[in-house]
Amino acid sequence: MACACYGSFGETSWNGTGPSRLIVALRTSDFDRLYRRAERRERSRRFLVLASPSDKGVTRWGLSVKARLGGAVVRNRIKRRLREILRGAGLPPGWDIVVQPLTAEVASAEFGALRDELCGLLERALRPKKNS
Numbered sequence: 001m002a003c004a005c006y007g008s009f010g011e012t013s014w015n016g017t018g019p020s021r022l023i024v025a026l027r028t029s030d031f032d033r034l035y036r037r038a039e040r041r042e043r044s045r046r047f048l049v050l051a052s053p054s055d056k057g058v059t060r061w062g063l064s065v066k067a068r069l070g071g072a073v074v075r076n077r078i079k080r081r082l083r084e085i086l087r088g089a090g091l092p093p094g095w096d097i098v099v100q101p102l103t104a105e106v107a108s109a110e111f112g113a114l115r116d117e118l119c120g121l122l123e124r125a126l127r128p129k130k131n132s
Contacts (some may be wrong), residue, residue, distance in 0.1 A: 026062035026096060034098045042125040044117055046109070048100040050127040061086055061097040069104045077107045085115050092126055 026034075038050035054060065063082050065075045078101050091097070099118065106114060 007076060019110060021048060026060050026098070030060070030096055031062060031064065034096060038098075040125045042121040043102075044121055046103050046114070047118055047121055048102055049118075049121045049125045050098040050100075051122075052096050053092055054096045056096075059091040059093055059094055059095045059097065061065065061091070061095075061099065064098055064100040066100070069101065070107065072108045074104055078104075081106065081111065082118070085118050087097055088115075089119060091122065095126060097122070097125070 034050045034052055038053070039052040040050070042049045042051075063079055065078050067075070069075055069078065082099055082101065086099070
């Protein structure tokens with residue numbers, strides 16, 4: 001199910017093995033760059049989204065789930081849920097994005113509410129800037 005906020009952006013780039021695999025190509029240096037100099041930062045009670053335009057032509061994303069959120073089982077559940085939301089988001093091409101959950105509540109919260117919250121943050125972070 002695609003997030004309604006990205007219906008007009010089309011499909012995210014797939015790596016050819018089917019819809020269950022998205023291109024996730026952020027390296028450590030990309031994470032460091034986004035944490036230092038993200039062009040756009042959006043925050044809610046449960047998420048922090050960092051984004052910067054990229055000249056790569058595809059949108060690359062990564063997840064940063066800190067150990068303080070819980071044990072391996074909880075962190076893996078959080079990652080699975082976030083990957084599923086990002087798969088259906090239909091992100092526009094040309095962005096590097098890091099999503100960081102801020103609370104362990106992401107592992108157990110209602111999925112639809114999480115999807116709506118994260119899609120809203122992504123929509124704000126990736127909105128084209130107005131010319132002034």
